Amino acid sequence: MSDQYTAAAGSSPSLTEKLSDLRAFLNSIKSVILTTHAPDGSLHARVMAIAEITPDWKFRFIYDRESYKDVEVENDKHVNIAVDGMTQNKGWVSIAGKAGRVEDHDIVEKLWNPATKAWFADKGDGVHDGTPSDPRVAIFQVKVDEIRHFHQQKTSLGTALDVVASAISGSTATPGEVRTITGEEIASAWSAGQLKEP
Template identity: 30%
Template sequence: MSTINTSTGTQPIDPYKAKNLEDPPLAQKIEDLVDFISESKFGMLTTRLSGSEYLTSRCMALAGKENGGIDLLFHTNLFSSKTLDLTTHPSEVNISFLDQVSGSWASISGTASIIADRATIEKYYSPTLPAWLGDLGDGVHDGGPSDPRIGVIRLEAKVATYAVARRGIFGRAVETVTSAVRGDVPGFNSIREVSGGELEEWRRTHS
């Protein structure tokens, strides 16, 4: 139910979303989302724990993008708990990004796959990986491109929601106060939703 009947007439049941929701052309929606993800770089990856009903989140650095930017790649240790989580529950995955300064944010849900292909690993290899993996001193597990522990998480986006801030910190604060005084909700974000069908359409033309 998106509306509710009140003494003043039919009103949106979620006034904030109703006031801020926008639906620009698909190209603009995708390009703004991809630009924001690229600028943010770091996101919180949420998975379902392999042996539990609970969720957990981890900070991940974006390693690459595919299909016009909508499918995201991250490095992983193939023997880590997050790899086990994703192998057990590949379709229960979300990655979220936040810019605390602007207030913009993005949430992408999808299906994850673990890639151990050496060509893919070498393509997206980062020289910062040894700092996270360590060197075990055996000449093999050294964090280099041939380290057998290195894998890639590929998150295929199925649905996305994000918000582009229309105001800076000061502008948001002022509008929040004035809206509260008026009994209204602030309208300082542009909330966009990208459906599974729209993502598939984008893949068809950007693969």
């Protein structure tokens, strides 16, 4: 699939380049918007912090399994992760995928940091204590179906000049390009040993 920005920009970066630029963008962002589907069809979004992006591009979040996200994902596994970096002139990302719960406390222990405890109150029962062994603590994992990354290629000034010039001339402003990466591309590259530890 092509879009007006990519068609105008005319570049064809490799999968390795697209994933490298995407990881650099995501590493510069502290939080994302995770959207899920409620049983009544409503879309619910909330801010989440990515705990890990695995080498094969699964997105992991530490979360409370007693939260409503569990109900929503049991209803519909399709989710979206969105990142807005436009205010910093960095572009944006939209990731469509399927979510599931991972109850592996070795992974929880690896990803846990002291600040995480703030999201899990100690109930005082000796079990729900806000530590990595708390049964409420689990990993929310998203497997990618498709990524769309608006890769910003011009500075803020360059973008402003491009927009003004394009508005006057009637052409399309091209401050960047929309890059599409599919889950199939990632799986194929992973199977071929082309994806490395970040």
